[in-house]
Amino acid sequence: MRLIRMLALIALQAIVIGLALDVLLSGVLTMGSRPLTHSLPVWLQPNNRLTLKLFWSAALLVPLLYWIAAAASWKQRRRSIAVLSSDGEVMLLHPAALHKFVRHQIETHPAVVSHKVDVRESGNKGIAISAVVNVEPIASLNAIKNDLQRSIRDGLEQVMGISKIDDIRIVLGLDEKSITRRPGPERREVARMKRLQTGGDIASAFRRVHFVGIGGVGMSGIAEVLCTLGYTVSGSDQGESATTRRLATLGARVHRGHAAEHIDGADVVVVSSAIRPDNPELIAARAQRVPIVPRAEMLAELMRFRRGIAVAGTHGKTTTTSLTASVLSEAGMDPTFVIGGQLLSAGANARLGGGEWLVAEADESDGSFLRLTPLIAVVTNIDADHLENYGGDFANVQAAFSEFLHRLPFYGLAVLCLDDPEVRVLAQEMPRHVIGYGFDAAADVRASEVTQSGRQTRFTLHLPDAPPTSVTLNLPGRHNVQNALAAAAIGWQLGVEPLAIARALEKFQGIGRRFNLHGEKDFGTGKALLVDDYGHHPAELAAVFQAARAGWPERRLVVAFQPHRYTRTRDLLDEFAAVLSEVDAVVLTEVYAAGEAPIVGADAKALARAIRARGRIDPVLVPNAKALPGVLPDVLHDGDLVILMGAGDIGAVAQELAAKGFDGANRT
Structure with a gap:
């Protein structure tokens, strides 16, 4: 069809040129009073047969030569690859040269x-490279793959001057002869690696994933996403919970307790x-x-296949x-999310979305x-938190956050809260694009006119190059306004419009x-408004x-607090005492150990002494969280607001009180 169109165009051009020459030589054009043709030689006169042949041949030959040259040029361009050089110029490179260099x-x-x-x-002056490579397993396949990708990218950039390399995809397989030379103890590993040749992807060799501690809030989210992706998921935990039951309905095999046989058939174990370390599994x-x-690391693997958004920070991550x-x-945008808490609207802490973005909580604790x-x-x-994992030095915590931000790619984005002095320091030294948020006047995304009524908080949202937007947030406190600003x-x-952002925040x-x-709960001599919260750090x-205080200023504030970890209680004892001294009444349970050994001077009695020494309130001590339903009625007054706080098993007690009230709850 293209050839027919070209021949038709050549014929049309020949006719036009021939007619033009015929008109020219027929005396239509004149030079003064004489026809132009009178000044021509005899052999060029229009009535000469040779003239007609020459003119019509020329009329046909000119467009024909033009189109032959154009076709040759088009063929050459088609065979070449247009790439962007390091100085911004477009280069035409022959595919054979690129193939030879990559090989x-x-x-x-x-x-x-x-x-x-x-x-x-x-597209857009870039190149993509794919390769199927058989290798000898002299190192891990991931290491070999990374080496090859780095070598190809560096070579193309530094030797050939190509600046835009969109993708380097390498599928590795094992050379059969090298497999037969592997020693016997490594046959399980070799068999798994050999499956790469038929699976076409490294992930295809790791389809059975076992989680040790699958009921944990961080582990269960990843397990749920893998279940949805079609992986065979198993796991173990000390006890049954709503989380483990949910995973079982998704197809995961969940074991109660830990035993060596639970990992049978697993390709990888997540911990x-x-x-x-002495866990039998x-x-x-x-x-x-x-x-x-x-x-x-497993979360990072999930993020590798999406565009990742990682939320870090000591407080407010979830x-x-x-x-x-x-x-x-x-x-x-239908994002995938992995969260360190249950999203009430979804009834889960994770979901596999169909969009390109993955939003995950980034745990700095270790x-x-x-x-x-x-x-x-x-x-x-x-x-200052989890100092036991940072050598007891807050400077190491600061350095870790700095490294976290510096790991962003050069085209990445840092979203930083300018209200926090430590984060503000990082913002000033960041070599990446930064968006600041907060109440600070220098913030790019800012809130003003904050008011709170009960659990509801209203504020005005200020976005760059956008009119102010009124926002209603069904979460209490200025700290939640800051969290909402980060999301905004x-x-x-x-590219989300301001009104869509406001709708999302209000629906949350x-x-x-x-x-x-959890509403008003009757405790015998009156009623108190019950609140459950995970908070376990002084801030x-x-x-x-x-x-x-802002939402219910007329109520007395009573707090039942379960300290979490002996190390945190030791490191932040004075800070805990200072903040707990500001409420109207405190009930303290013993420290929830979370696997730690007791530390002298870092228990509930030490914290009670520190609170008492401040001279405002006298804390009530109970041995454990299960004792709270029996003790709280003696502390509460009618109309109080009572908050059960902590990261340990106090949450289960709060749920029991919410469901059964003080009369129905188990009073141990």
Whole structure:
């Protein structure tokens, strides 16, 4: 069809040129009073047969030569690949030259046995490279793959001057001869790696994933996403819970208790930092050479297949992550999310979405957030917590957050709360694009005119280059306004309209154990408004107390607090005493150990003495959280607001009181 169109165009052009010459030579054009043709030689006169042949031949030959040249040029351009050079110029490179160079980069790796390479244009002056490579397993497949990708990218950029390389995709397989030379104890590993050749992807060799401590809030979210993706998921936990029951309905096989046989058939074992190294399942995994990966590494693997948004900070991570997921969902982006708490609207702490974004909570408690590679990183605040994992030095905590932000790619985005002094320092030294949020006048995304009535908070949202927007947030406290600003900043950066952001924030129903109101509860001599909260750090307690005072100023504030971890109680004893002294009454349970050994001078009695020494209130001590339903009625007055706070099993007591009231709850 293209040839027919070309021939038709040549014929049309020949006719036009021939007619033009005929008109010219027929005397229509004149020079003064004489026809122009009178001045021509005889052999060029229009009535000469030779003249007609010459003119019509020329008329046909000129467009024909033009189109032959154009076709040759088009063919040459079609065979070339247009790429963007390091100085911004467009270069035309022959595919054979690119293939040869990429093959050379692959062949120089000592593990490579054979390979197939494809180089193609990816649009907008970029190139994409894919290769199938058979290797000898002289190192881990991931290490070989990373080496090859780095070698190809560096070579193309530094040697050939190509600046835009959109994708380098390498599928690795094992060379058959090298497999037969592997020693016997490694056959399980070799068999798994050999499946790569038929699966076409490294992930295809790791389809059975076992979680040690699957009921944990961080572990269960990843397990749920993997279940939805079609992986075979198993796990173990000390007891049954609503979380483990939900995972079972999704197809996970959940064992109660820990035993070596639970990992049978597993390709990889995922473990949280709360699991001790002498766990029988970990011992069995090491003996069988099953890979053991931290929870954060598995989360990083999920993030590798999405555009990642990681929310870090000592406080507010869970709420900020949840609000961000809600804003993106409202805009139709359908994000995947993995959250450290139950999103009440979803009834879960994780969901696999169909969109390109993954929103996840980045856990700084053990430094594992440094394994994540997001495109957008949020830091809500930086405070002294989990110091036992940072050598007891807050400077190490600060350095970890700095490293977390510096791991962003050069095109990444840091979303930072400028109200926090430690975060403000990081914002000033960041070599990446930064969006600041908060109440600070210098913030790019800012809130003003904040008012609170009960659980509801209203404020005016200020976004760059947008008119002010009124927002109603069904969460109490200025700290939750800050969390909402972070979500608004991300949404705005990703193109979500201000009104859509406001709708998402207003629709947000909250997170499990984050200032959950359970209504008025009769305790015998009156009624008290019951609140359940996860807060377990002095700064979190202070924020919750401020929200309670602002929303219910007429009520007395009573707090039942369960300290979490002996190390935290030891490190922050004075700070706990200071903030707890500001409420009207305190009931303290013994410290929830979370696997730690007791520390002298860091128990509930030491905290009670520190509170009492401040001379405002006299704390009531109970041995454990289960004793609270029997003790609280003696402390409460009619009309009080009572908050059960802590990260341990006090949450189960709060749920029991919410469901059964003081009369129906178990009074141990």
